[in-house]
Amino acid sequence: MLSFGRDQTTLRQDKYAIRQRENSDSQAIYELLNQPLCRQGMLSDAFNSAAHFQSWVDNIDTNKFNIVATHETVIVGFAGLFVYPENRKHVGWLALFVHEEFHNRGIGALLMRVVIAAADRVLKLRRVELTVICENHRAIDLYRRFGFEIEGRHDCFARRADEFVDVYTMSRIAEKMSRVGGDFTRRKQAAAFDSNSELQTSAPL
Numbered sequence: 001m002l003s004f005g006r007d008q009t010t011l012r013q014d015k016y017a018i019r020q021r022e023n024s025d026s027q028a029i030y031e032l033l034n035q036p037l038c039r040q041g042m043l044s045d046a047f048n049s050a051a052h053f054q055s056w057v058d059n060i061d062t063n064k065f066n067i068v069a070t071h072e073t074v075i076v077g078f079a080g081l082f083v084y085p086e087n088r089k090h091v092g093w094l095a096l097f098v099h100e101e102f103h104n105r106g107i108g109a110l111l112m113r114v115v116i117a118a119a120d121r122v123l124k125l126r127r128v129e130l131t132v133i134c135e136n137h138r139a140i141d142l143y144r145r146f147g148f149e150i151e152g153r154h155d156c157f158a159r160r161a162d163e164f165v166d167v168y169t170m171s172r173i174a175e176k177m178s179r180v181g182g183d184f185t186r187r188k189q190a191a192a193f194d195s196n197s198e199l200q201t202s203a204p205l
């Protein structure tokens with residue numbers, strides 16, 4: 001069960017907690033993103049320092065919702081939802097990474113639950129989109145469970161080490177989800193956020 005901790009800013013499920021990213025997390029997030037399995041799932045070039053990661057986040061000056069998953073004091077996951085400016089204000093793009101020693105323990109799903117609830121209930125986005133490497137079956141499977149659909153395939157989209165990788169673009173359209181109506185997960189997410197609106201979207205998320 002997902003519930004708010006005593007401080008009212010941390011969501012807890014079993015051994016893991018979710019809270020908003022803080023600037024002091026940058027070193028841990030930088031190290032997480034540079035783990036081999038995370039690098040494998042990443043389309044952009046690696047960050048070369050914690051400061052590089054920090055300045056990248058700071059330079060995205062539109063609305064953003066960034067969270068980390070923690071296990072005791074260790075950061076075991078990072079999810080970022082970044083809203084586009086101007087006439088794409090209704091759209092956010094998603095990034096998701098879990099510490100490689102903690103894969104397959106439900107942390108990705110936990111981060112997704114909170115991010116999607118924020119997209120629906122706080123940011124009120126109509127569309128969330130992402131790009132994922134075609135062979136990343138674990139991630140694709142997870143995204144599908146949260147209502148994402150493959151929109152297109154882009155061959156030779158980016159270079160990764162010595163090869164070119166093919167990607168899918170995926171999106172989740174809020175309107176389609178509400179049409180489903182009986183989506184149990186979504187109703188539970190909504191309930192969690194209706195009674196606890198502490199997770200705000202002000203900087204530095």
Ligand SMILES: CC(C)(COP(=O)(O)OP(=O)(O)OC[C@H]1O[C@@H](n2cnc3c(N)ncnc32)[C@H](O)[C@@H]1OP(=O)(O)O)[C@@H](O)C(=O)NCCC(=O)NCCS
Binds near residue numbers: 039098105106142
């Ligand atoms: C993708 C990622 C975020 C998933 O995080 P996670 O914490 O391992 O995910 P969860 O444990 O919540 O769920 C994994 C699910 O995928 C399933 N899975 C595992 N391997 C799989 C595979 N090869 N194919 C399909 N599904 C798979 C698991 O069974 C699990 O499903 P279940 O909850 O029904 O048992 C994580 O693997 C990761 O950080 N990868 C590297 C970075 C990355 O690729 N990010 C995505 C960029 S688009």
